[in-house]
Amino acid sequence: MRANPQLDENGKLRHFLTIEGLRRPLLTDILDTAESFAGVTERTVKKVPLLRGKTIVNLFFEPSTRTRTTFELAAKRLSADVLNIQASVSATTKGETLLDTLHNLEAMHCDMFVVRHCDSGAAHFMAKHVAPHVAVINAGDGSHAHPTQAMLDMFTIRRHKGEFGALRVAIVGDILHSRVARSQIHALTTLGVNEVRIIAPKTLIPAHAEALGVHVYHDLREGLRDVDVVIMLRLQNERMGSAFLPGEHEYYRLFGLTEEKLALAKPDVTVMHPGPINRGVEIDSAVADGPRSVILQQVSYGIAVRMAIMSMAMHQRGE
Amino acid sequence: MGARVEIGRERLSIKGGRVVDPANGVDAIVDVHVADGEIVAVGDASNDFRSDRDIDARGKIVCPGLVDLRAALREPGAEHKATIASETRAAAAGGVTTLCCPPDTSPPIDSTAVAKLVQTRAAQAGYARVLPLGALTCQLDGRRISEMAALKESGCVGVSNAYRPLENTLVTRRAMEYAATYGLTVFINAEDHWLRDNGCVHEGTVSTRLGLPGIPEAAETAAVACYLALIKQTGVRAHFCCLSTALGAGMVARAKYDGLPVSADVSAHQLHLTEYDADQFNSLCHVRPPLRTQRDRDGLRGELARSALAAICSDHQPHEADAKLAPFAETAHGVSALDTLLPLSLKLVEEGLMTTAEVVARLTHQPAAILGVDAGTLSVGAAADICIFDPEHYWLVSEESLVSRGHNTPFLGWELKGRAICTVLAGRVVHCVP
Numbered sequence: 044m045r046a047n048p049q050l051d052e053n054g055k056l057r058h059f060l061t062i063e064g065l066r067r068p069l070l071t072d073i074l075d076t077a078e079s080f081a082g083v084t085e086r087t088v089k090k091v092p093l094l095r096g097k098t099i100v101n102l103f104f105e106p107s108t109r110t111r112t113t114f115e116l117a118a119k120r121l122s123a124d125v126l127n128i129q130a131s132v133s134a135t136t137k138g139e140t141l142l143d144t145l146h147n148l149e150a151m152h153c154d155m156f157v158v159r160h161c162d163s164g165a166a167h168f169m170a171k172h173v174a175p176h177v178a179v180i181n182a183g184d185g186s187h188a189h190p191t192q193a194m195l196d197m198f199t200i201r202r203h204k205g206e207f208g209a210l211r212v213a214i215v216g217d218i219l220h221s222r223v224a225r226s227q228i229h230a231l232t233t234l235g236v237n238e239v240r241i242i243a244p245k246t247l248i249p250a251h252a253e254a255l256g257v258h259v260y261h262d263l264r265e266g267l268r269d270v271d272v273v274i275m276l277r278l279q280n281e282r283m284g285s286a287f288l289p290g291e292h293e294y295y296r297l298f299g300l301t302e303e304k305l306a307l308a309k310p311d312v313t314v315m316h317p318g319p320i321n322r323g324v325e326i327d328s329a330v331a332d333g334p335r336s337v338i339l340q341q342v343s344y345g346i347a348v349r350m351a352i353m354s355m356a357m358h359q360r361g362e
Numbered sequence: 363m364g365a366r367v368e369i370g371r372e373r374l375s376i377k378g379g380r381v382v383d384p385a386n387g388v389d390a391i392v393d394v395h396v397a398d399g400e401i402v403a404v405g406d407a408s409n410d411f412r413s414d415r416d417i418d419a420r421g422k423i424v425c426p427g428l429v430d431l432r433a434a435l436r437e438p439g440a441e442h443k444a445t446i447a448s449e450t451r452a453a454a455a456g457g458v459t460t461l462c463c464p465p466d467t468s469p470p471i472d473s474t475a476v477a478k479l480v481q482t483r484a485a486q487a488g489y490a491r492v493l494p495l496g497a498l499t500c501q502l503d504g505r506r507i508s509e510m511a512a513l514k515e516s517g518c519v520g521v522s523n524a525y526r527p528l529e530n531t532l533v534t535r536r537a538m539e540y541a542a543t544y545g546l547t548v549f550i551n552a553e554d555h556w557l558r559d560n561g562c563v564h565e566g567t568v569s570t571r572l573g574l575p576g577i578p579e580a581a582e583t584a585a586v587a588c589y590l591a592l593i594k595q596t597g598v599r600a601h602f603c604c605l606s607t608a609l610g611a612g613m614v615a616r617a618k619y620d621g622l623p624v625s626a627d628v629s630a631h632q633l634h635l636t637e638y639d640a641d642q643f644n645s646l647c648h649v650r651p652p653l654r655t656q657r658d659r660d661g662l663r664g665e666l667a668r669s670a671l672a673a674i675c676s677d678h679q680p681h682e683a684d685a686k687l688a689p690f691a692e693t694a695h696g697v698s699a700l701d702t703l704l705p706l707s708l709k710l711v712e713e714g715l716m717t718t719a720e721v722v723a724r725l726t727h728q729p730a731a732i733l734g735v736d737a738g739t740l741s742v743g744a745a746a747d748i749c750i751f752d753p754e755h756y757w758l759v760s761e762e763s764l765v766s767r768g769h770n771t772p773f774l775g776w777e778l779k780g781r782a783i784c785t786v787l788a789g790r791v792v793h794c795v796p
Contacts, residue, residue, distance in 0.1 A: 048642070063571065142687055162689035163573040164643035172687075185691070187573030225573055249570040250578075 048170055056356045058170040058179040061188040062229035070197065070233055076351035077198050077344070083120060084346050093354045094123035097154040101127045102144070103182070104160040109318055109342060110182050110192070114157050117349035126153070141165065142172060149174055155357060156180070163187035163222075178356040186220050192317050193226035195348040197234060199341050200272055203313050207234040213266050213308075214257075215242045215298060216276030216325055217287075219249045223317045224276055232256045242266035243298065246287045263298050267307045274315045275300055275326050291324050301327045305335070313337055366481075368488055369399035370746070370789025372414040375407065379419025379750060383426060384723035385739040394424055396746040399789035404740055415791075417784055419750050425722045426738045427459025427747030427785065429729040431627050432603055433678035433700060435461075435492070437483060438476065439468025444680040444767040446480065450489035452700040452766035454793040457749035457782030458676075459490055460730070460737050461700075464549075465497040466524035472497035472508045474516040481517050489792050491747075493519045493733060495549055498537050502526040507537045511544050519733045520547040520601070525650065527555035535592050542598040547734065549601050550589055552610060553651060557581035562691045564606075564652040568637040574690060577652050582610045590617050593624060601732050602626035604677050606651035608661020615670030625732050626670070628662050629677035630706040631697050631772065635659070639772060645686045645693040646772040649677075666724065667715055673729035674721075676703040680768020698768030702759065704751060705778035712779065718753070748786040755781045 049058040049065075056069070083091055099118045101111055111127065118125045130144060141160070148156070155178045158166050163185030170179040183189040197207075204210060212231055218224045218241045231239045232255075241252060242260040252259055260266030267273065282288050305312060314326075314336045322328045331338060374396040381392050381404060388404065395407040402411065433453065436444040453461055463480065465471035471480060471494050484492035496513030498521045500506040510521055521541050528534045541548050558581045563569045565576025586602065590613065593600045605611045605626050614626045631649065636656050640647035647653055665671045679696025686693045707721050716724075730738035737747060757763055759773045785793035 141689070160689065162691050164691070165689040167643050168689045184689075185573055186575075222573055225571070250565045250576060251567045251570055254567045255570065 048167065056352070059190055059352050059356050060166045060170055060179065060181045062190045062193055062226050062233065063188070065233065067233050067235065070194070070230060073194055073348070073351050073355065074198055074201055076355060077194070077348040080350040081344070081347040083350070084343070089120050090122055091120065092122045094118070094121040094357055097123045097357060098152065099123045099125050099155045099157065099353070100148055100153045101125065102130060102148070102156050102158045103128065104130050104165075105183070107159055107183070110159065113342070113345040114182060114349055117346050117353060120346065121350055121354055141168070145169055145172060149177060153177065155353065157182050159183045161185055180352060180356060183222055186222050186225070188226045189222040190226045191349055191352055192223050193230040194352065195341060195345045196227055196274065196315060196317070197230050198344045198348050199315060199337055200313070202344070203337055204271060207231070207236045210236045210272060211238045211240070211270040212236055212272040212274065213240040213242055213270045214274045214276065215263065215266070215300065217247045217278055217282060218243050218252065218276070219247045220279065221276050227274060228255050228257055240266050240270065244288070263304055264307055267304060270308045270312060272313045272315065273300065273305070273308060277317065277319065278321060278325050295324055299323070299325055299327060300330050302329050302333070305330055315341060318342065366485055367491055367788045368790060370396070370786070370791070372789065373397045373412065374415050374417060374746070374786065374789065375413035376417045376419050376424055376748065376750065379422045379424035381424045381740065382719050382722045383740040384719045385426070385727035386741055388740070389719050394740060394748065396786065396789045399746055401740055401742050401744050401746050403742060417750065421754070422750050422752050422783060423718065424748060424750050426726040426740050427749045427787065428457050428704065428725045429733070429738050430458045430461040430678070430700070430703060431673055431675040431729045431732060432629070433461045433463055433676055434466075434680070434696070435463050435480075436680060437467065438479060443682050443685070446483040446492065447487035447489070448767045449678070449680060449700065450484055450487050450492065454489040454785045454787070455765040455782060456700045457704050457751055457785055458700060459747035459749065459785060459787050460493065460735070461490055462493045462495060462519060462733055464524045465495050465522055466502060466526065470497045470502045471495065471513070471518065472500050472502065474512050477513055477516040477518050490787060491737070493517070493735065495520050495522045497521065498523040498541070498548065499528070499533070504528045505533060507540050510541055510546055514544050514546055519735065520549045522549035522551070525551050525553060531588065531592065534589070535596060538592055538596040538598040538600070542596055547599045547601055547732070549603055551603050552582050552585040552589060552605065554581045554585045557584060560691075562648060562652070562695070563640050564637040564654045566637055566655060568641060572641070572643065579607050579609060579654070582607045582651060583613065586610045586613050590614075590622065590624070593622055597623070599623040604629045604632070604651060604675065605662065605671065606632055606654050606658065608658045608665070611662055611665040611671055615665055615668070618670060625672050627673040627675045627729065627732070628666055628671045629675050630699060630703050631677070632662055633659065633666070633674070633710065634706055635772060643690045644772065645688070645690050646697070646770055646774070648686075648690060648693050648695045649697055650695040663710070663715055667720070672724065673732060674703070674707050674724045675729070676700050678766070680766050681770045683769065686770050696770065697772060698764065698766045698770045700766050701764045702771060702773050702778060704782060705780040706773070708753060708780040709778070746786055746789040749782055750784040751780055751782045753780050755779065755783070757781055
């Protein structure tokens with residue numbers, strides 16, 4: 044087995060590419076560090092000088108508002124200089140462009156890349172080719188991983204539920220194409236929840252999904268029974284009316300989260316969504332805006348969690 | 363024999379080696395004598411034979427030159443990756459004396475001009491016999507059948523559409539009927555275009571974990587089933603290239619047993635690697651068809667041992683370094699494989715799957731029979747295409763040790779056993795390790 048490329052020889056974070064292969068103490072450490080930063084974001088002076096003098100590049104090959112903004116805020120609150128690059132991915136020369144872009148930015152003495160790319164493995168690829176002093180944070184690669192999102196979801200769950208051990212968590216929607224779901228599954232199983240369920244029609248469940256350590260359900264009512272946390276995934280519009288799904292009407296009827304279906308879960312169930320939400324497609328407005336929804340809290344926790352991960356990955360560079 | 367090569371003028375005696383010539387049932391320590399580009403004797407030469415050069419083969423194995431059913435040579439069109447000269451030289455260094463190249467060059471081998479160009483360049487280089495496959499459809503467009511009769515006359519040993527899809531089953535049927543008219547074998551890469559979609563790895567546990575688009579087993583088996591139905595309908599002789607699934611290989615094996623004129627091969631890397639080797643986004647394991655499960659690998663090995671898969675090919679696809687330097691799905695597929703064909707095949711002997719003679723058969727006269735050429739034997743009177751290899755020679759696969767211009771092999775860093783020390787083409791020594 045090859046060494047985990049995101050850890051240094053002492054088992055500390057070097058890059059943050061995927062949850063898979065990280066141990067529970069490290070994930071807990073991230074959550075604890077984020078907890079300490081959560082205070083900072085609520086102060087009048089919202090800055091700490093941890094990354095002063097460092098340059099962080101947000102390199103986004105896919106459009107994003109929420110993730111990019113929270114990364115930017117997190118970097119600024121750590122006193123780093125931030126550069127936002129919205130790069131386009133040309134259809135023919137993606138490979139060269141990516142490597143060339145990387146080396147060009149490196150030549151400008153940047154210290155960290157926060158990268159989002161449409162190809163699975165793009166962050167791994169960059170981590171393999173950057174100079175040794177540069178850290179790479181995966182802000183979403185293809186259908187592979189979105190580890191900072193998963194960590195902010197874990198942060199949310201811990202804040203609202205306490206311990207992980209007894210929890211039943213259901214993830215509902217397009218698991219097949221979801222990098223968020225993959226990272227959440229690894230995080231939840233590593234943190235030792237009682238059960239992870241994934242709920243979707245067979246067209247949206249990846250092959251051998253059970254090998255990820257989850258139980259597969261194709262019926263939302265059955266899958267929601269007695270769960271403590273429900274995570275709804277965003278359904279991309281292009282899946283509708285394709286060979287994946289017949290259309291919004293049938294999807295909402297069978298897999299849309301309504302108050303009535305939610306009643307099957309535990310009474311104190313927490314409802315989450317990585318956003319942006321499609322009201323009336325995967326989730327009813329009454330649920331999204333209701334008392335059990337923590338969707339907006341997730342966004343604000345995102346800043347603290349990303350501060351934690353950035354400072355931990357940076358801290359190992361001979362500070 | 364389709365490909366013309368320069369005839370060796372030296373008389374050779376290859377002495378003291380273990381001669382393994384499965385077509386003639388020979389496995390013994392005897393001498394092999396060559397004159398005028400042909401084998402003149404195996405055993406004692408006639409009294410008046412005087413050799414110009416003796417080759418000491420003691421402790422070595424002397425077998426027919428290897429016949430590779432699939433090696434992309436990149437010329438014309440992709441000379442930045444490799445050339446016919448560079449890759450036939452790698453073939454000679456790997457003990458391969460005959461190789462068959464697919465038609466998906468640029469322009470494709472869909473005309474007499476391109477078919478001749480390939481053979482002329484190969485003859486000029488002089489390292490190996492190159493037998494082209496002609497395009498099944500014009501420009502491989504999958505709609506209009508090519509001038510197959512002309513392609514056959516200009517040296518093509520079969521026709522194929524490589525990995526380009528045929529537009530529909532009617533085109534497939536007509537193309538097969540036309541090929542059958544001229545006695546041409548259709549070489550098939552069984553891959554359902556729609557089921558493959560944008561996949562780049564086997565659809566299974568690894569694709570699920572890595573979030574890479576998967577290619578289901580059915581992309582191969584559905585295509586095999588469809589082709590088998592049309593082979594039965596048209597009566598064409600067909601060969602399935604580079605099968606990757608145990609189920610697909612089993613289907614061809616049953617069809618063969620039922621009397622259909624079909625054969626199949628497997629690439630050497632499919633016999634040693636699985637989907638797990640592509641873990642950590644290792645783009646060197648981005649191959650087409652994809653590396654599949656351990657069950658598939660073992661099933662392919664079983665069908666190879668039973669001879670349902672009659673040949674091991676290299677499926678050589680050399681690339682420039684940049685082609686593998688990108689996120690996995692964006693990288694070019696394929697392995698540079700001529701250098702490792704022989705040792706990876708011999709590894710099956712080491713692992714107890716087959717005898718040396720059985721492995722040699724799958725690298726020589728069995729693929730030659732599929733191509734319909736007179737090669738792959740050490741029969742007296744046959745062309746003197748000979749591979750002498752040291753079965754005990756260990757070597758490290760590294761960028762320095764590879765002869766092919768393509769260094770894209772997942773076996774980099776492996777220590778392999780067995781290497782050609784001398785290769786003879788039509789009586790001429792084209793590779794010799796001092």
